[in-house]
Amino acid sequence: MKTVLLRGVLMAAAMVVGVATTTSSALADNERFVFVSHAPDSDSWWNVIKNAIKNAEHDEGVKVEYRNPPTGDIADMARIIQQATASNPNGIVTTIADFDVLQSAIQGAVAKGIPVITVNSGTAEQSKELGAMMHIGQPEYDAGKGAGERAKAAGVTHFLCVNHYITNPASVQRCQGYADGLGVKLGDQMIDSGIDPTGIYNKVKAFIASHPDTDGIITLGPNSADPTIKYIGDSGSRSKFKSVISFDLDADISKAIKDGTMDAAIDQQPYLQGYLPIVFLTQYVRYGVMPSNNVNTGPGFVTKKNIELVEKLAGEYR
């Protein structure tokens, strides 16, 4: 019994050794980049970026390791950046999910002489202060404001902002931008919905019931949009809202735009946030060239007019 157990342990160990060494040695000759995100394992939106990274890996002939804190704990993310720095990659791509927490880790990578590009969360100013080469993302406030202006044109006066990631300061800016675009105060019109679909559904339901004059909805991504779409469908209340807009895209949002449940989606074109930093870093490492300004990948608006193409690729590349 004991020897069987021991043999089993040794065999399993040998298997892990086998897998780990083949993955590290097969691509050892190429440039190696580390892409660090803040997204917990449960966040499906990042799949598009992962696919973009895979394409960039293939197109450029480099190796990219995607890393994220499994529970979304930003303090753990700082440790991952420190670890990535210690492993001497050719470049690091990271989000600025929380400037204060990540500051010393990102500056540590820059101080070691590793080229850093920041993507997604964070602002161009923060990126510059950290010493990163550029920021590739969507200015959150401006995107929210764009959506607010659209809502204003539709005649919205009272709104609901469904925030499923309230611990990320950028998410609050989106709601604030929407309020400013609309020209009203944010006040209590933003709810902390959490990420559980049933919880989101019922919080939206409760808010609409207690605020009957709500005539506009903005959701901050698929996590909050999908249950909201379901609520609107279940309650048959679409005619009550003058504008329903979501950040980002997935299959449900595309379908909602097609059938008129949703008016528009703010597309920050995440594919570019995964693909471009790898392309830029590769060119920089190989030939020393790098664009000298930041890249705004959004906001682009997806509406009924251009949904056909987008829908085909939603969740994969769009």
Place this chain on the structure above:
Amino acid sequence: MAERSDPGTPATPIVDVVDERLGRQSWYQRLMVRPDSGALAGVVLVFLFFTFAAGDTGMFASDGILSWMTVTAQLMIIGSGAALLMIGGEFDLSVGSMIGFSGMMIAIPTIYFDVPIGVSVVLAFVVAMAIGALNGYIIVRTRLPSFIVTLASLYILRGLTIALSILFTNRTIVSGLKEYSDDSFVASLFSAKLFPGFFQWLADNGIILKLPNGAPAVPGIPMLIVWAFALAVVGHVVLTRTRIGNWIFASGGDANAARNVGVPVSAVKISLFMATAFCATVFAACQVFEFGSAAADRGLLKEFEAIIAAVIGGCLLTGGYGSVIGACLGALIFGVVQQGILFAGAPSDWFQVFLGAMLLIAVLFNSSIRRRVTGER
């Protein structure tokens, strides 16, 4: 599986002339019956593995070592407390929530109510230990399993952290602590880096890596690591060299028997819950002062990591057996495996699978070593 050999009551009638308790043991036997011998073997195994799988990736360069030592030290802090409590026969599942709660206890009063930083830190320790004492009191008083009671505190504390931070500050990340804590004694107590001059000297002489701007890649030994070793040493000495240590073993081994011979079991258990709360607050303080911010979601799932470290280190889930040194070695295994997998470049989708598999292998390996040597079945 969790059956223990009990030297006091031999299963077979005594036929030996010499009492086995008085028999001489070789140094090898003595080393191997220690609860932490298996963990030591596990440490050797994972180091061998990663020397092979990630030896050339910077994992064993100075800043690579700092990277996995930091994770190890964090886990040693809560693992030492969890090990003592587990030897005392109880669990604490509220450790992770306590980390988030204590962090907020330090940050919110300081930033929003102008409380001096030192006072907030003392307050955080007092409140956390009071909650730990309450956990312990409920458990010894009602005799409910600690699993259930602390599972309730896990939810209550996490909920309170979110609700109170929204109530007082309207946000769940409270940042900007740096401007209040700069140059203060408490901040350096938890986040200073020791011996910067020495490390600069090491870098200047090419012993460790020097950054292009002239600073060493490792600026000093973080206080986090000092705290981890200090807590481990205190825990080890209390457990193995004092009467309280014997009480802890007795309370976890058989609480009723211990009571009958006069061990203050309730007091021991309540103090142990206060000790885990203390450890969680040390963890939180180090994190808050290092990053200058507290967040409501800090410490998620850390309670399980603490228990994993203690169990890898040879603590029995049933209590009465284990060691603090073992838990520290367990933390080392966890830290090296967790960061080592990243260095080895394992694909991220499979990261948690590897982590779980490596931990399972470490536990199986160390338990099989222990059984083989102690003759346990």
